[in-house]
Every structure is written in structure tokens, then in C-alpha cells.
Amino acid sequence: MTAGPGASPDVVTGSIRLLAERGWEATTVDQLAQAAGVSRATFFRKYGSKEDIVFADHAATLRRLEELLARTDQDPATVLRTGVLLVFRHHLDHRERTLARHALLRQVPQLRDRELITSHRYERVFRAWLRTALPPGPHRETLATALSAAAVAVHNAALRSWLRAPGTDPTEELDARTARLARTLIAGLGDGGGGADGREGLAPADLRPNGGPGGAAA
Structure with a gap:
């Protein structure tokens, strides 16, 4: 069970902090529920297990990312940068939660598998969108896979x-790095190159959705 749309960020942050401070094994769901001011049953219904609540906020961030990708008609490289920054700003905007989660993950090795799964979810969202946003061509699938994996890798490196x-x-350095990787991969696997500085002109007309400027991305 994962946390639903109504999950309170304060409860998520408080629970992660409690787990980090008291210890993973030493902290029970009853204690988390008590700290959240809800019953054990309500805690399970809204937030799931101890492991679920550690990553509960990512569900909302993934939805925001999917909404961003669904409504845009900008070129794929620009949108990729915007999407990466959206995810990164989530961590910075919830500084205490991010730091508490990092401390907890260092204490509890088994949570790192869940962290990896969560990272792959972002990669899948980017890849699914790029498969339709990039213009048809023999390398579209390869380019979508490479761009999504590289974008998540650069994001994770910046977060570390x-x-x-x-x-x-x-943030600014992450933006520049994402731009450079998009330029490099598009130039290498696509049918055109990017701008000289990797920030403007990353996707020329033949790399925009539907082959031209203003095309509607899926």
C-alpha cells in the first residue's frame, strides 16, 4: 500500500525523522501512528507500512511530472530539463524531509532497494513520454531509453x-548538465544537433514533436 493523494507532508516528514532518530527496528507503526495523531488502522490505510511512508511523497511528485509531460508542446530536450528540475526542486523544497530520509537510508540498507525502484519509476515516466514525443526514426527507442536513464542519473548525482x-x-548546474547530456545524445542518436552552449537550440525543428515547432507532445 502506498500513501494516497491526501497524505500529509508533515506526517511523512515527521515519520521519517522519527525512524531516523529512534532507529528502524526500534520504531513501531503504533509509535508512528501515535506521533501522527491517528489510529494504527488509519495510519495503515493512509500511509501503508513503515517502508511505504519513507517514500510516500514520491507518488505526488510522479503525478506532477506526468502532468507536466502530458500538457507540454515544447521540444523534448527542453521538457526533459524542466522535468528533471521539477523533481530536484521537490527535494530542496522539503529540505528537512530529504535530509532525514538520507540519514535513514544510510542506517537501513534494505531501504536502498526501494530507493532504486523509486528511481526507476521516474526513468519509466520519462521514457514512456519520450517514446511518443521524439519524432519517428530508427533510433527513437534507443534515444528515449538513453535520455531517460541519463537524466535520472544526472539528477541523482546532483542530489548526492x-x-x-x-x-x-x-539547480543551475543541474540544468546545464541536463542540457549538455540532451545535446550530446540527440546529436549522437538523432538526426540533428544542438546549440553551441547546450542550452538554446537543443532540439532543432526536425527533433521537435511531430517533426516541427508547435507540435503536440503526447
Whole structure:
């Protein structure tokens, strides 16, 4: 069971902090429910297990990402950058939760498999969208797979860097790196190149959805 749309960010943050401070094995669901001010049954219904609540906020972020991708008509490279930054800003905007989760993951190795699964979910969302947003061609599937995997990898590297120095804001650097990888992969696997600085002109007309500017992305 995963947390539903009504999951309170405060409960999620408080639960992760409690698990990190008291210890994974030492903290019971009853204690989490008590801290959240709900019954054990309500906690299970709204937030699921201890493992579920550690990653509960990602469900809402994935929905926001899917909505962004569904409504855009910009070129794939630009949207990829926007999507990566949307996910990254979620971590920075919920600083205490992100830091508490990082501390917990360092204590509890078994949670890292769930972290990897969550990361793959973002990759699948990007890949599914790119498969329809990129123009038809012999390398579309390969390019969609490469772009989605690389985007998530660059995001995760930036997040790890921020976790080591949470007083910084590497958003601009992440934007530039995502732009460079999009330019490189599109130039290598697509039918055209990007702009000289990797920020403007990343996707020329033949790399935009439906083959031209203003095409509707799925």
C-alpha cells in the first residue's frame, strides 16, 4: 500500500525523522501512528507500512511530472530539463524531509532497494513520454531509453552532491548538465544537433514533436 493523494507532508516528514532518530527496528507503526495523531488502522490505510511512508511523497511528485509531460508542446530536450528540475526542486523544497530520509537510508540498507525502484519509476515516466514525443526514426527507442536513464542519473548525482553540502543550491548546474547530456545524445542518436552552449537550440525543428515547432507532445 502506498500513501494516497491526501497524505500529509508533515506526517511523512515527521515519520521519517522519527525512524531516523529512534532507529528502524526500534520504531513501531503504533509509535508512528501515535506521533501522527491517528489510529494504527488509519495510519495503515493512509500511509501503508513503515517502508511505504519513507517514500510516500514520491507518488505526488510522479503525478506532477506526468502532468507536466502530458500538457507540454515544447521540444523534448527542453521538457526533459524542466522535468528533471521539477523533481530536484521537490527535494530542496522539503529540505528537512530529504535530509532525514538520507540519514535513514544510510542506517537501513534494505531501504536502498526501494530507493532504486523509486528511481526507476521516474526513468519509466520519462521514457514512456519520450517514446511518443521524439519524432519517428530508427533510433527513437534507443534515444528515449538513453535520455531517460541519463537524466535520472544526472539528477541523482546532483542530489548526492547537495546532500553532502545542503547549504548550496546546485539547480543551475543541474540544468546545464541536463542540457549538455540532451545535446550530446540527440546529436549522437538523432538526426540533428544542438546549440553551441547546450542550452538554446537543443532540439532543432526536425527533433521537435511531430517533426516541427508547435507540435503536440503526447
